[in-house]
Amino acid sequence: MELTPDLMTLDITMPIMDGIQTLEKILAHDAKAKIIMVSALGKEETVKNALEKGARSFIVKPFDRNTVLERLRKTMGRAAP
Amino acid sequence: MNLDYINSFILSFYDFLKNQIDLESRKGRLEIKNMRSPMRGVAILIGISGELNGTILIDMGVETAHRLSSKMNGEPSAEITDLFIATIKEFGNLVCGGAVVRLDQLKRSFDLSPPTVILGEQMMLATESKSEILVIPFLSDLGQIDLNIFSARQKVNGRQTRTQHAHHFLPKDELETYQAFAVESCEALNDVEVRILRLAEDPCEIAPIFRALHTVKGNSGL
Numbered sequence: 001m002e003l004t005p006d007l008m009t010l011d012i013t014m015p016i017m018d019g020i021q022t023l024e025k026i027l028a029h030d031a032k033a034k035i036i037m038v039s040a041l042g043k044e045e046t047v048k049n050a051l052e053k054g055a056r057s058f059i060v061k062p063f064d065r066n067t068v069l070e071r072l073r074k075t076m077g078r079a080a081p
Numbered sequence: 082m083n084l085d086y087i088n089s090f091i092l093s094f095y096d097f098l099k100n101q102i103d104l105e106s107r108k109g110r111l112e113i114k115n116m117r118s119p120m121r122g123v124a125i126l127i128g129i130s131g132e133l134n135g136t137i138l139i140d141m142g143v144e145t146a147h148r149l150s151s152k153m154n155g156e157p158s159a160e161i162t163d164l165f166i167a168t169i170k171e172f173g174n175l176v177c178g179g180a181v182v183r184l185d186q187l188k189r190s191f192d193l194s195p196p197t198v199i200l201g202e203q204m205m206l207a208t209e210s211k212s213e214i215l216v217i218p219f220l221s222d223l224g225q226i227d228l229n230i231f232s233a234r235q236k237v238n239g240r241q242t243r244t245q246h247a248h249h250f251l252p253k254d255e256l257e258t259y260q261a262f263a264v265e266s267c268e269a270l271n272d273v274e275v276r277i278l279r280l281a282e283d284p285c286e287i288a289p290i291f292r293a294l295h296t297v298k299g300n301s302g303l
Contacts, residue, residue, distance in 0.1 A: 013174060015195050040178025041193065043185040060182065062101050062175055 004030070007076060010055075012039035012046065020050060027054045034075050038063070083274055085187055086133060086180075087111070087217065090228055093179030094219055101175075102152040109218030109225070113278050118214060118229065119203045122146065125173030126206075128194035135232030138206055139173050145224030152223070161200065170196040176228075206231065213275070262300055269293040 008026070012019035019037060026033050037050045042060030050058050056075045059068060091108055098104045123146035125139040141149070150158035150168045158165055173196040181191045208214065208231055217228040273293050276286040 013178075013193065013195050040175045040182075042178070042182045043190070045185070045190070061178065062097065 007034045007036065007072070009036045009038045009059075012037060012041050012050075020053060023050065023053055023055055036071060036075055083271070085184060085189060086230070087215070089180040089183040089187075090176070090230070091217060093176050093183060094217075094226075094228065097172075097176050097179060098219075098221055098223075102149075104152070104221050104223065106219050106221035109220055110281070111278055112216040112218075112282070113275065114214040114216060118216075119205050120199065120201065121227075122200070122202050123169060124199040124204075125169060126197045126199055127173055127177050129177070129191055129230075130194075131191035132189055133191065133232050135212075135230060136206070137173075137177055138229040138231065139176065139226060140229060141226045142224055145226060148223045149226075166198050169198050173198075215278070265300065266297050269297050 010019045010022055014022070017025075019039065023035055023037070026035060031054075035055050037047075037055045037058045038061060039046070039058070040061040042058070047058045047060075057071045059071055095106055095108075098106045120138075120140050122143040123141050125137075127137045127139075129135055129137055146169055147158045147165070149172060150165050153168050153172065154164065158168075174193075177193050177196075181193060184191055206229070212231055215230040215232075217230070219226045219228065270293075273290050276290050276293075280286045280290070
């Protein structure tokens with residue numbers, strides 16, 4: 001917890017601690033952290049849960065370049081060029 | 082095991098190869114096995130839980146795995162490196178994840194474990210004899226990739242949940258009859274689905290299929 005990145009992307013399916021637990025831990029440490037979930041498990045319930053828990057956005061894998069860029073811009077609060 | 086599951090995996094596989102690697106693929110003949118099957122060199126193991134509890138094993142030869150890794154990373158792959166392993170894992174994750182998303186849209190809920198890669202030819206995934214292995218082979222320029230779905234025989238599948246609404250409309254004794262009918266019919270239809278898949282290999286399955294459907298028809302008349 002030493003770094004303070006401007007933006008983080010998090011997978012959900014991970015060994016040891018899953019992405020949702022990691023999201024909660026990061027936000028408990030820094031409530032203003034900007035986190036985008038990126039996962040192949042794009043079930044409705046999973047997306048809703050992640051957004052309710054404080055993720056700024058959810059990108060379902062496999063993703064296309066334009067979706068990623070658009071979500072990044074939106075999360076960082078910048079308008080599209 | 083039912084057609085929703087099978088179709089979701091098949092479509093996810095096709096989509097991934099087409100959209101991510103721009104490769105056409107086709108499904109080979111589906112098979113049902115009851116015995117241990119040797120693996121071909123590179124396998125991805127993913128646990129699945131929910132309506133269906135079991136294991137998915139995606140199996141391919143080493144050459145196919147390297148071709149796949151090359152395509153996914155846009156650079157040649159010839160050795161077992163960390164990138165190779167991570168890429169193969171991700172392939173498993175994306176294909177299975179895609180199937181789970183499709184099933185979610187059909188209101189069928191599943192969860193997946195993180196993928197594990199297994200290397201080695203002639204190793205076998207051993208299951209008890211009552212477990213069934215559904216094998217879906219996929220053929221493309223990469224080579225053959227098999228999707229093996231191992232599940233314990235499910236007695237009643239997701240169809241049963243629809244009877245839960247019946248209690249709003251029926252008096253108690255009729256409800257019990259209705260529920261018994263629903264459970265028996267689900268078991269019979271489950272059995273029929275699996276037997277139809279076996280039919281290509283074993284034409285003798287036709288008689289039990291007819292018997293099961295005849296029973297459902299007869300019970301419907303009550």
